[in-house]
Amino acid sequence: xxxxxxxxxxxxxxxxxxxxxxxxxxxxxxxxxxxxxxxxxxxxxxxxxxxxxxxxxxxxxxxxxxxxxxxxxxxxxxxxxxxxxxxxxxxxxxxxxxxxxxxxxxxxxxxxxxxxxxxxxxxxxxxxxxxxxxxxxxxxxxxxxxxxxxxxxxxxxxxxxxxxxxxxxxxxxxxxxxxxxxxxxxxxxxxxxxxxxxxxxxxxxxxxxxxxxxxxxxxxxxxxxxxxxxxx
Numbered sequence: 001x002x003x004x005x006x007x008x009x010x011x012x013x014x015x016x017x018x019x020x021x022x023x024x025x026x027x028x029x030x031x032x033x034x035x036x037x038x039x040x041x042x043x044x045x046x047x048x049x050x051x052x053x054x055x056x057x058x059x060x061x062x063x064x065x066x067x068x069x070x071x072x073x074x075x076x077x078x079x080x081x082x083x084x085x086x087x088x089x090x091x092x093x094x095x096x097x098x099x100x101x102x103x104x105x106x107x108x109x110x111x112x113x114x115x116x117x118x119x120x121x122x123x124x125x126x127x128x129x130x131x132x133x134x135x136x137x138x139x140x141x142x143x144x145x146x147x148x149x150x151x152x153x154x155x156x157x158x159x160x161x162x163x164x165x166x167x168x169x170x171x172x173x174x175x176x177x178x179x180x181x182x183x184x185x186x187x188x189x190x191x192x193x194x195x196x197x198x199x200x201x202x203x204x205x206x207x208x209x210x211x212x213x214x215x216x217x218x219x220x221x222x223x224x225x226x227x228x229x230x231x232x
Contacts, residue, residue, distance in 0.1 A: 029134025
């Protein structure tokens with residue numbers, strides 16, 4: 001089943017490559033970028049819902065603390081009251097997990113597909129290895145040990161920074177540590193990734209930053225409009 005899933009990704013990449021051929025710019029790097037944009041577009045409704053829910057949770061924090069203080073000797077009652085509060089506000093504390101759960105199988109399948117896709121010996125017969133390079137990268141199926149991992153780390157940092165700022169509005173000590181450590185760790189791992197996967201990660205993260213900024217602007221505009229309507 002997993003092999004069929006990976007083969008499906010290989011054929012999907014080839015489809016996007018055929019699109020680049022149709023556009024007269026045949027290149028697998030461009031195909032991966034187009035594929036990434038398509039994935040981002042499909043996930044956008046979930047991303048918007050995630051941010052809305054996380055912002056709602058932020059607004060509810062004072063009430064949650066009040067409930068926890070009121071029922072500090074009865075954790076079960078406190079949990080029940082908090083869940084009722086979530087329900088009334090339309091907030092879901094687990095909404096942030098859904099995009100990640102969808103994204104992980106895509107990453108693993110893309111990892112396997114790219115290694116097989118650009119293998120000099122075992123690549124599918126329909127792959128044109130003369131277009132397997134991109135910019136300074138000679139083969140998107142092989143790791144790029146220097147520049148791409150750095151871009152992966154920078155892109156991950158920016159996405160985490162903007163996402164945390166958009167959902168909580170501030171950083172506690174643990175969040176500050178994660179915003180620094182996680183990008184460094186992922187950048188270090190990217191030294192062993194197929195360059196095509198690192199390219200996917202960089203594009204996905206940078207587009208994610210743009211999404212967060214756009215959604216944050218819309219959220220603030222909506223709140224300002226609501227406040228104005230209440231005053232009127």
